[in-house]
Amino acid sequence: MATDINKGDTNDWTAGIIAIGAALVLGAAAPIGIYFGLYMPQTKQLEMWTLNAQANEIKLHAEQEKEGRMQKMQGESDRVRGEIEKVEARFSAADENLIHQIEGIAQRHKVELPQDKRNFKDVMLVKNMESPTFMPQKLRAEKIYIECSATYNDFGRFMAELENLPNATLIPGNFVAAGNSGAGKTHTFRVEFFVVQKRDLGSIGINVPK
Amino acid sequence: MFELNLIKDKAKARQRRRIIVLSVISIVFLAALCSVFVGLMTAQEKTRTDLQQATAQKYDKEFSTLKGRLDNEYPKAQDRKKAMKLAWDEDVKLLNERVFLSPVLTQIAQYKPARGQFWYSEISVTLMSTPTTGGAQPASPLLANRELSGTGVVQIVDSDIVTQQALEAVGRQISENPDVTRAVGVPTYELTFDEQAGGRLAGSAGRYARFVVRARRDFGGGGTER
Structure with missing residues (x-):
């Protein structure tokens, strides 16, 4: 048990x-x-x-x-x-203001612009819009053409002032100074200038071709 | 006696059951506690995982958005910077190398042979459209080479050789001005002895002869002159 x-x-x-x-x-x-x-x-x-x-x-x-x-x-x-x-x-357009400025300088230096061609709208200053000049980076210049008669010294001063304008850059192209028979010390000058223009800075680097 | 033992046995059995039940309950409790602990750790890991997943997805989304924007804008910014730099270089080059004609006109007017009469008939400066040998032509007429040519008349007072030397001296004097050589190069004067231009002028002594002056600026290596 x-x-x-x-x-x-x-x-x-x-x-x-x-x-x-x-x-x-x-x-x-x-x-x-x-x-x-x-x-x-x-x-x-x-x-x-x-x-x-x-x-x-x-x-x-x-x-x-x-x-x-x-x-x-x-x-x-x-x-x-x-x-x-x-x-x-210092760059500017070859516009009417610049042309008037050039005419003023010519008057001051006794540089005579032909009477019948003095108006900008005629052909005294030929603004060559058809063939603007391009630098490789699209810096443009317009060509203007000046024909005038003056003494050599007056024209020299006129040229010096044009080339040193504070508000425009004028670079001379072809130039001819010829004696003017029967006009004494006055000569005929024909000069073309490239007026360097401002760039469109906003467009620089936009749509750059590859 | 037997009854007493029976009571004792029952008490022992009850105690045994209590021990066993308590042991089982304790074990189950501890197991549940461990399970809860592991479960909490798992839940914590899950939270961290979700957080990391959200972070990874947020970074990925930000990356995709930023990459999409930069793929579009970065090359443009590069192009713009490059173009700005080129434009700046071009402006500076143009202003540094631009040509002034007024020093040329001034110098030409300033110097003449020491003896005899001397004047220019025509002076011209021509833009050269074709490259010249030994120099790289810039792409734009703004900085193109320029050629000076002119004609004039000089009075031969002493002899042809002396007059030629006097003309060469004029060329040297003019070319001492760097603005002139930078614009049109070094001018060289030469008597031409043109029969039609020669001869005596009425009421003056000596002979008169034509001369030509030429200068050409070869643009190469940043604007060196010939």
């Missing part, structure tokens, strides 16, 4: 230990399962996106540096444009 009772004790412990063991196994399985099933893939994803973000950030920084260089270039271009504007303050 006592043996039966002891046997019953042993069976109880065995079942209990098995239950405890099962609880241990099953209980450990849950966190381990979560760890390997959810946590580990998540860390891999995190690693992948971290690398992705780093790569994208590097690419973005490279582009931002390029943007910085571009802004620097734009700043330099604007600075050069300002310098060009200063230099080209």
Whole structure:
């Protein structure tokens, strides 16, 4: 009888230990399962996106540096444009104002422009619109033609003043000074000038042909 | 006695069950606690992953936008800078190398042979349209080479040779002015002994002869002169 009772004790412990063991196994399985099933893939994803973000950030920084260089270039271009504007303050169009200015200078230096051709709208000063002169970088000049009679010294002063106008740049082209028989010290002068024009600074560098 | 033992056994059995149940409950509790902990870590990782994903996508979007803009604007900025620089260089070159005729006219008027009468009949400056040997022709007539030519009459007081030397001296004096050589080059004078132009003028002593003057500026290497 006592043996039966002891046997019953042993069976109880065995079942209990098995239950405890099962609880241990099953209980450990849950966190381990979560760890390997959810946590580990998540860390891999995190690693992948971290690398992705780093790569994208590097690419973005490279582009931002390029943007910085571009802004620097734009700043330099604007600075050069300002310098060009200063230099080209001396350039002008061969317009009616310039022609009147030339006529005034001629009058002051006793340089006689032919009476019948004195009007700008006629042909005293031929503004050659058909063949504007281009420099390689599109610097334009218009040609004007002056025919006049004066003494050599007066014409020299007239030329000097024209070549040193503060508001226009006149570059002489073909020039002829011929004696005028029967006119004493007066000679006939024919000279053409290139009137250098201001650039359209806004169009510089736009639609540059490749 | 037997009953007492039975009561004792029941108490022991109850205690055993309590121990087992408590052990199982503790284990399950601990397991749940671990699971919750791992779950929280997983949730945290998920949040970080989402954040990194959002960051990566934000960078990618910013990159794409910026790249699209720069692909369009960067070459234009390069072209503009280059064109501005070329325009500036061209302006400076033009203003530095432009030709003035007034110094030429002044110098021509200033110098003449020491003895005898001397005057010019015609003076002309011509733009040269074709390149000259030994010099690169600039692309624009604004800076093209120029050729001076002229004719005149000189009184031969002493001899032809002396007069020729006097004319050469005039050429040298004129060419001492760098503005002249920069504009038209070095002038050379030459007697032509033209029969029609020669002879005596009424009421004057000595003979008269025609002379020609020529100068040509060869534009090369930034405006060197012949």
